[in-house]
Amino acid sequence: MSHNHQDALWRGFPKALPEFEAKFSTEDACRAYLAQCRWNGEPHCKRCASAKVWCERDGTLYECATCGHQTSLTSGTLFHGTRKPLKLWFRAIWEVVVHRTGISAADLQRILGLGSYETAWTWLHRIRRAMVCEDREKLKGCVQIDEAFVGGKGREKEMVLVLSEEYGRVRLIHMPGNHEACIGDVVKKEIAADASTKSDGHAAYNTVTLDKREHQAKVQSKAELREGDHLQQCHWSVSRLKRWLLGTHNGAVRAKHLQSYLDEDAFRYNRRNTKGVGRLVARCLQNMLSQDPLTMRQLIDDTGECRLFAEVSY
């Protein structure tokens, strides 16, 4: 999608809820907007790339005049298979994005009047998937690195690697364990080669894992922490994450889904200076179409195991 087209979709986007509800009050209006996002208003066939595609059945089905291939506006996207009105989805995305600390499945169910909790829970997961930054540019400048542990007393804890530019963007990554190899992979993938790093001096942060990036290691006493925290941005991020998991989600997050909660938290934080909720909603709607479907089966643990996190520590 061209930048001009993207800008056009954002510029005219409603900035407040009454305007948003008025603009997307009908299924036609929602479909027209999604068609603009998905195909730049010019649908083409996925199978043969022909642009001779006719819209059938009130805009829900598209048929290729060249090869006969049929597709719907939402198939193969995060809306895949939904039988609920699109305007309800639009409203759901607005609600999830507008709340600065997110929203629980129970709240979403209540606000939208959804019949089942499972539907609200599944929608939240799909919307969260649409909050993953796709065009992730590597972290630059001075990057603080720290680890946090998420998990309740007496339970196995999950490690989260926190990477933060000073006064910039953050990445939160669920790690399979405190293994140097994993840290090395994450550093290579997420931090620019010419960036410098800061850590608490843990042995896992070394010339191999940091791949020769400049490194200030500092073990801090409590008194030093009070005077000027060497890893302040990381510590703020962990506090925020802790408040969010405990507050909005009552600490009830499964290990399997932890990364998607981390992505939602980072999405909000990294766009904290974006003017207007409308832009974030527009970005989410666009991502709903560009990401692959996420099914109930993919979301539920194979084992049926439920691991609840009661606290976050670091």
Ligand SMILES: [Zn+2]
């Ligand atoms: Zn075709």
